[in-house]
Amino acid sequence: TGNATAVGDQFVINAPDATKITVRGDMGTGADSIVIKVADDQPGVTDVRQLTVDTSSLSVGSDDSIVFDFAAAEDLVILSSASNIAQFSTVEVAKGTADLRSVTIKDGADFIVNSGVILSQSQFLALGTFVSITGEGSLTIVLDAGENLASLNDDLAVTDLTLIGTSVKVLDSNG
Secondary structure, three states: OOOOOOOOOEEEEOOOOOOEEEEEEEOOOOOOEEEEEEOOOOOOOOOEEEEEEEEEEEEOOOOOEEEEEEOOOOOEEEEOOOOEOOOOOEEEEEOOEEEOOOOOOOOOOEEEEOOEEEEEHHHHHHOOEEEOOOOOEEEEEEOOOOOOHHHHHHHHOOOOOEEEOEEEEEEOOOO
């Protein structure tokens, strides 16, 4: 629980064993953020967590963000299709990798990724910006069946997407 103020607030959710996180309420005014801490269960080993994050009952402003803050760079969180983060205009991933292919992302959303994120081709093409301030951001685009590099290239020719400081890897539907 928490109360939003008129200035930028940060609501930190630290639930290391959670499989589902539901956030309800009103973010209020100001540039607020929901920060979901992702624990490192086995240091030095890639921990893979399935997680559902539901913010569908949360009133979010246009300058609010959701942040996935990992304890270890090698860890991966896979958001389930039951997750809902679609109202956020800004998504940030820090120190780990978030696989967001199963969730709806707001058209024109801005991503701040100084670690890694995995998206589908359609999610990637709907982004506004993809920025890595540290220059260490990694974007993996996984093509669905029927998609290929030629179709991605054709779609890129008509999109208005800005990529800054990130590496890009494209995988076909077979990985």
